[in-house]
Amino acid sequence: xxxxxxxxxxxxxxxxxxxxxxxxxxxxxxxxxxxxxxxxxxxxxxxxxxxxxxxxxxxxxxxxxxxxxxxxxxxxxxxxxxxxxxxxxxxxxxxxxxxxxxxxxxxxxxxxxxxxxxxxxxxxxxxxxxxxxxxxxxxxxxxxxxxxxxxxxxxxxxxxxxxxxxxxxxxxxxxxxxxxxxxxxxxxxxxxxxxxxxxxxxxxxxxxxxxxxxxxxxxxxxxxxxxxxxxxxxxxxxxxxxxxxxxxxxx
Amino acid sequence: xxxxxxxxxxxxxxxxxxxxxxxxxxxxxxxxxxxxxxxxxxxxxxxxxxxxxxxxxxxxxxxxxxxxxxxxxxxxxxxxxxxxxxxxxxxxxxxxxxxxxxxxxxxxxxxxxxxxxxxxxxxxxxxxxxxxxxxxxxxxxxxxxxxxxxxxxxxxxxxxxxxxxxxxxxxxxxxxxxxxxxxxxxxxxxxxxxxxxxxxxxxxxxxxxxxxxxxxxxxxxxxxxxxxxxxxxxxxxxxxxxxxxxxxxxxxxxxxxxxxxxxxxxxxxxxxxxxxxxxxxxxxxxxxxxxxxxxxxxxxxxxxxxxxxxxxxxxxxxxxxxxxx
Ligand SMILES: Cc1cc2nc3c(=O)[nH]c(=O)nc-3n(C[C@H](O)[C@H](O)[C@H](O)COP(=O)(O)OP(=O)(O)OC[C@H]3O[C@@H](n4cnc5c(N)ncnc54)[C@H](O)[C@@H]3O)c2cc1C
Numbered sequence: 001x002x003x004x005x006x007x008x009x010x011x012x013x014x015x016x017x018x019x020x021x022x023x024x025x026x027x028x029x030x031x032x033x034x035x036x037x038x039x040x041x042x043x044x045x046x047x048x049x050x051x052x053x054x055x056x057x058x059x060x061x062x063x064x065x066x067x068x069x070x071x072x073x074x075x076x077x078x079x080x081x082x083x084x085x086x087x088x089x090x091x092x093x094x095x096x097x098x099x100x101x102x103x104x105x106x107x108x109x110x111x112x113x114x115x116x117x118x119x120x121x122x123x124x125x126x127x128x129x130x131x132x133x134x135x136x137x138x139x140x141x142x143x144x145x146x147x148x149x150x151x152x153x154x155x156x157x158x159x160x161x162x163x164x165x166x167x168x169x170x171x172x173x174x175x176x177x178x179x180x181x182x183x184x185x186x187x188x189x190x191x192x193x194x195x196x197x198x199x200x201x202x203x204x205x206x207x208x209x210x211x212x213x214x215x216x217x218x219x220x221x222x223x224x225x226x227x228x229x230x231x232x233x234x235x236x237x238x239x240x241x242x243x244x245x246x247x248x249x250x251x
Numbered sequence: 252x253x254x255x256x257x258x259x260x261x262x263x264x265x266x267x268x269x270x271x272x273x274x275x276x277x278x279x280x281x282x283x284x285x286x287x288x289x290x291x292x293x294x295x296x297x298x299x300x301x302x303x304x305x306x307x308x309x310x311x312x313x314x315x316x317x318x319x320x321x322x323x324x325x326x327x328x329x330x331x332x333x334x335x336x337x338x339x340x341x342x343x344x345x346x347x348x349x350x351x352x353x354x355x356x357x358x359x360x361x362x363x364x365x366x367x368x369x370x371x372x373x374x375x376x377x378x379x380x381x382x383x384x385x386x387x388x389x390x391x392x393x394x395x396x397x398x399x400x401x402x403x404x405x406x407x408x409x410x411x412x413x414x415x416x417x418x419x420x421x422x423x424x425x426x427x428x429x430x431x432x433x434x435x436x437x438x439x440x441x442x443x444x445x446x447x448x449x450x451x452x453x454x455x456x457x458x459x460x461x462x463x464x465x466x467x468x469x470x471x472x473x474x475x476x477x478x479x480x481x482x483x484x485x486x487x488x489x490x491x492x493x494x495x496x497x498x499x500x501x502x503x504x505x506x507x508x509x510x511x512x513x514x515x516x517x518x519x520x521x522x523x524x525x526x527x528x529x530x531x532x533x534x535x536x537x538x539x540x541x542x543x544x545x546x547x548x549x550x551x552x553x554x555x556x557x558x559x560x561x562x563x564x565x566x567x568x569x570x571x572x573x574x575x576x
Contacts, residue, residue, distance in 0.1 A: 013525065017389040026390065038506075094358070095367065118506065122385055126368055129326065129358025138327055138436035141355045144499065154435060160499045161351040162452075162508075163262065164443040168325065171435030180489065180506060181499060216367035216398040220380070225391050228531055231552035233543075237562055240537065240555050241569035248535045248552065250456070250514040251481070251573060 001055030005046040006115035007074045008036040009067040013120045023221045035070045038116020041178040044185040046114050047078045053150055056080050060104055062087050062097045075196035076188030082201040093215030094126035102134040103209040110173050117142050117177040128177045139175035140168045144182050255281050256342040257291040260352050264297045268453045269348035274308050274413035276405040277346045284378045296322050302422045309416040318427035323438035330360045335428035344401045357402045367398025373409040387505040388528040408511035444498045454484035456514040462490035463519020463559055470496035473563050480570045488520045504529035519559045522547025
């Protein structure tokens with residue numbers, strides 16, 4: 001089984017994000033970066049599929065040179081090798097990222113490509129669907145359960161959709177995006193971290209892949225949203241209910 | 252002739268109320284663009300029935316498409332069907348309300364059509380400029396979108412629901428189209444979480460429970476009676492869902508549902524940024540938490556520092572008194 005998995009470098013979701021005074025970018029000093037949590041779940045799922053059915057897990061990341069750290073983390077979790085697509089300074093246009101991933105996916109070939117359902121920095125959630133269309137393969141988004149039918153080369157994927165759970169059957173090669181409840185990612189073990197140091201990370205540029213860098217979707221400026229004014233603490237349940245009735249008039 | 256097309260959501264033979272917010276967003280978009288006409292498209296089983304319902308809104312024309320290949324939704328078949336339709340009748344912009352349906356469909360469709368896409372739009376500044384949240388709503392970005400057509404998904408809570416029209420719109424059946432996929436992509440089944448309660452994204456009042464409820468039993472015996480007393484929908488934090496207290500579909504937040512009811516009661520929820528991303532635009536927020544330092548109190552209109560297992564039953568009693576008074 002040839003498994004590709006995408007691991008994007010994003011700011012730690014626990015971190016407080018601030019916009020620089022010029023409104024062009026966020027403050028990155030002192031900011032910790034991690035693998036996008038949804039991608040981390042995808043990495044875990046790829047490793048589990050490999051552990052069950054054998055094969056190879058290749059980690060892909062599109063980003064600055066520092067994104068090698070996130071690729072390395074995925075290698076420490078157990079992935080076999082990495083490809084870092086360097087896109088320094090290029091904004092996170094989902095169309096460009098999808099094209100870059102598509103080129104590498106074509107070079108590598110794959111049975112299943114996994115990635116997170118969205119990145120927690122841009123919150124775009126567009127790359128997967130675009131990638132699937134570019135590659136001409138089916139996909140299942142928001143997966144909370146993946147069953148691989150190795151014989152028939154199909155995946156039965158349970159998807160978290162509005163109103164309940166949907167099951168979709170897709171034929172390989174295919175793409176799956178991970179939702180929060182697909183699994184709980186493992187921590188990299190110490191031996192895993194040691195081994196990862198020797199694993200290969202191939203670096204390629206967008207130019208080498210022949211991917212244009214003119215974005216369709218561009219961020220012009222950033223601002224912090226108006227802060228919601230907190231109200232007050234009430235002393236008792238009785239006071240609360242009275243306030244909701246007399247003051248807020250919502251009951 | 253181009254124009255603006257709303258892609259309606261056919262949810263189990265019903266129109267999702269979010270669709271009517273998308274109609275309003277499309278009307279706003281038309282105004283910004285200096286156009287007057289907005290169209291809509293409904294697909295799938297019972298599409299013609301739903302089209303007649305949609306036709307009561309201020310639309311120029313409602314198209315409907317029913318054929319066996321799209322009896323059930325898949326992104327693959329729907330993308331093909333919509334693309335085929337657009338070959339004969341192009342539009343400059345396609346607008347949908349953010350839901351798992353549209354989040355799934357639009358990226359694939361955008362690429363299929365060679366267009367561009369922007370998601371979770373909060374405000375339309377110009378035909379190609381929008382405001383949208385990033386970083387779980389910690390940041391609001393102004394973005395520019397190139398590409399033709401433009402696929403735009405809007406956050407339903409940021410737009411009103413469209414008013415009904417004076418005159419009904421014309422309903423036009425289209426298709427069938429040749430849809431053949433070179434791979435397997437099949438709908439198998441849908442297990443609906445059935446509930447008599449108001450829908451989370453449509454309710455005027457929401458009661459949400461978090462990890463503080465301790466167990467599924469704690470969640471049911473505490474949150475449900477409070478929701479019943481208030482006639483509220485039930486929501487939850489990710490921690491409550493992950494711990495198995497309630498179904499996935501209840502999750503409110505960055506990666507769950509975004510709600511903005513008149514009243515949001517957060518019970519045993521700490522107020523992580525990812526949770527706030529889904530509820531901070533509620534009109535009135537009440538928080539019940541035993542930790543007076545919990546971040547939820549920073550945004551709550553009314554905060555009650557108390558043990559929820561004592562406070563919630565008391566609250567139900569007080570609410571009943573108010574009701575009967
Ligand atoms: C990628 C990513 C996406 C995420 N998406 C979401 C999302 O969409 N929605 C979401 O909600 N979270 C999301 N999260 C998780 C989020 O970061 C928090 O972990 C989560 O919201 C915490 O849930 P909680 O408030 O119920 O639990 P906790 O943070 O553990 O808070 C429990 C609260 O209950 C209180 N409490 C305990 N016992 C009692 C009692 N007896 N009486 C009164 N109060 C009590 C405690 O004081 C505490 O404040 C996401 C996280 C990541 C990394």
